[in-house]
Amino acid sequence: MSYSRQKTAASAAILYDMERRAIDSISAVVLDARIPYIPGLLAFRELPSLVAALNLLPLRPELVIVDGHGYAHPRRAGIATHLGVALDIPTVGVAKSKLVGREVGIGGRTYIVDDNEILGAVLARGGRKLYVSVGHRFTLERALEVVGEIIEPEHTDIIAEADRLSRRIARHGL
Numbered sequence: 001m002s003y004s005r006q007k008t009a010a011s012a013a014i015l016y017d018m019e020r021r022a023i024d025s026i027s028a029v030v031l032d033a034r035i036p037y038i039p040g041l042l043a044f045r046e047l048p049s050l051v052a053a054l055n056l057l058p059l060r061p062e063l064v065i066v067d068g069h070g071y072a073h074p075r076r077a078g079i080a081t082h083l084g085v086a087l088d089i090p091t092v093g094v095a096k097s098k099l100v101g102r103e104v105g106i107g108g109r110t111y112i113v114d115d116n117e118i119l120g121a122v123l124a125r126g127g128r129k130l131y132v133s134v135g136h137r138f139t140l141e142r143a144l145e146v147v148g149e150i151i152e153p154e155h156t157d158i159i160a161e162a163d164r165l166s167r168r169i170a171r172h173g174l
Helices: 042-055 079-087 140-150 158-172
Strands: 002-004 008-017 022-032 064-067 091-095 102-106 109-114 117-125 128-136
Touching: 002 158, 008 042, 008 158, 022 042, 022 158, 042 079, 064 079, 064 140, 064 158, 079 091, 079 128, 091 140, 117 140, 128 140, 140 158
Parallel strands: 064 091
Antiparallel strands: 002 008, 008 022, 091 128, 102 109, 109 117, 117 128
């Protein structure tokens, strides 16, 4: 999701087939953002546009990977959680920045920990960190497997591709 003039929300959704490692379809929408930006409450601003983009896909996804947080959120319910609950669909949050907690190495993996609770994990790829957390009806272990697969260097990074598409739409329109 990206914004144009901070009042228009552009969302992109990519339906990706994990078995074929190929994009099946792409959808995009541009809607007016009716709720102002409030730190920590981004889901309320972005959810309508994300739902609209997902509803334009020809098939209902088995899993939605959201560019944002799930459980690794100060309120333990980021946009990935909100979207999953709203659509009753499994979701995973993958964010580019950490909102809460500290990074702790446990058993060869780096986790996001707050108040002695594991909120998510860190995946490092190509010099960047991605913060992965459960959104709804999914496990952290499986989330790390799936996200690890779709961001491998030899494959298209679907998360980054959807982000680029939403930015292009926000700048130039549909």
